[in-house]
Amino acid sequence: MRLKLKKHLIVPIKYPTAKILHITDTHLFADEDGLLLGINTNASFDAVINEIKQHGEHFDLIVATGDFVQDSSQLAYLRFAKSIKQFSAPCVWLAGNHDNCDNMRFIFKQQNLPDNKVVLLGEKWLVIMLNSQVEGKTYGQLSSQELALLTNTLAMYPDRFAMVFLHHHPIMSQCHWLDNHCLINHTEFINLINQYPNIKGIGWGHIHQKSHHRLSHCQAFSTPSTCVQFKPLNHDFQVANDLPGWRIIDLQRAGEIETKVQHLENIIFHPDMSQSGY
Numbered sequence: 001m002r003l004k005l006k007k008h009l010i011v012p013i014k015y016p017t018a019k020i021l022h023i024t025d026t027h028l029f030a031d032e033d034g035l036l037l038g039i040n041t042n043a044s045f046d047a048v049i050n051e052i053k054q055h056g057e058h059f060d061l062i063v064a065t066g067d068f069v070q071d072s073s074q075l076a077y078l079r080f081a082k083s084i085k086q087f088s089a090p091c092v093w094l095a096g097n098h099d100n101c102d103n104m105r106f107i108f109k110q111q112n113l114p115d116n117k118v119v120l121l122g123e124k125w126l127v128i129m130l131n132s133q134v135e136g137k138t139y140g141q142l143s144s145q146e147l148a149l150l151t152n153t154l155a156m157y158p159d160r161f162a163m164v165f166l167h168h169h170p171i172m173s174q175c176h177w178l179d180n181h182c183l184i185n186h187t188e189f190i191n192l193i194n195q196y197p198n199i200k201g202i203g204w205g206h207i208h209q210k211s212h213h214r215l216s217h218c219q220a221f222s223t224p225s226t227c228v229q230f231k232p233l234n235h236d237f238q239v240a241n242d243l244p245g246w247r248i249i250d251l252q253r254a255g256e257i258e259t260k261v262q263h264l265e266n267i268i269f270h271p272d273m274s275q276s277g278y
C-alpha cells in the first residue's frame with residue numbers, strides 16, 4: 001500500500017550521538033488529587049519532570065508513547081503538554097489504549113506539540129511513531145495503514161537507521177494478565193522488523209515495567225510508567241513497589257543504541273499494593 005506521507009519533522013542534533021528521552025503512561029487526571037492504584041499521577045509526573053531537569057542532561061527529542069490521561073479530559077492533556085514544554089526538545093507522541101484521540105489531538109495541536117509520526121533525527125536516524133490503538137479495546141493492533149507507514153518510510157530512507165515506537169508490547173511480558181492485551185498482530189510486526197536490518201530499536205510502554213530484548217539485528221525494550229508499576233513475571237495482576245521511571249536512549253552514528261532506565265531518587269511514591277485492578 002502506498003501512502004501519502006505527512007511532512008516529516010526534521011530535528012537537528014547537538015552532539016554526534018542523538019539523545020531521546022522516552023516518557024510513557026503518565027495517566028494524568030484533571031483533578032489534581034486523582035489517584036491511580038494509590039499514586040497521585042499528576043504529582044509523580046511532576047516529580048519525574050523535575051528530577052530529569054535537575055540532571056541537566058541535553059535531549060534532542062522527547063518521545064511519549066501514550067496513555068497520557070486516565071480520565072479522558074482536555075485538562076489532563078493540557079497538564080501533560082505544559083509540563084513537557086519545559087524542555088526545549090520537541091515532543092512527538094502517539095496514542096495508548098486509554099487515550100481520547102479527539103481531546104488529545106485538540107490540546108496537543110493547540111499547545112504546538114508536533115503531530116509528525118516520522119522524525120529525521122540528525123543525519124543518521126529515523127524515528128517512526130506507530131499508532132497501535134484499537135478504539136475501545138485494551139489490546140493493540142497495527143492496522144495495514146500503520147504497517148504501510150513503517151515500510152514506506154523505511155523505503156524512502158534506506159540509508160538511515162531507524163528507531164520505532166508504539167504503545168503496546170510486541171514481545172510478551174510474561175505477565176499473563178498483561179499479555180492478554182498485547183499487540184495482537186505481534187508476529188506480523190516482528191516478522192516485518194526482521195526484514196529490515198536498518199531498524200535498530202523498538203520501544204514501547206503499556207506494561208508499566210522495564211524490559212530489554214535482543215532480536216537478530218535490533219534491541220527491543222519497554223519503559224516504566226511515570227506513575228505506578230506492575231510486578232514483572234507475575235501471572236495475575238500485581239502492583240510493584242518500583243518508583244516512577246523513564247528511559248534515555250542514545251542513538252550513535254554507526255547505528256548502535258545505548259539505553260538506560262532511570263527512576264525517581266529524591267521522592268518516594270507508595271502505590272496501594274492491595275488493589276487487584278482498575
Ligand SMILES: Nc1ncnc2c1ncn2[C@@H]1O[C@@H]2COP(=O)(O)O[C@H]2[C@H]1O
Nearest residue numbers: 067097098138177181206237276277278
Ligand atoms: N485485574 C486486572 N486484570 C486484567 N486487566 C486489568 C486489571 N486491572 C486493570 N486491567 C487492565 O489492564 C490494563 C493494563 O494497562 P492499561 O493502563 O492500559 O489499562 C489496564 C486495564 O485496562
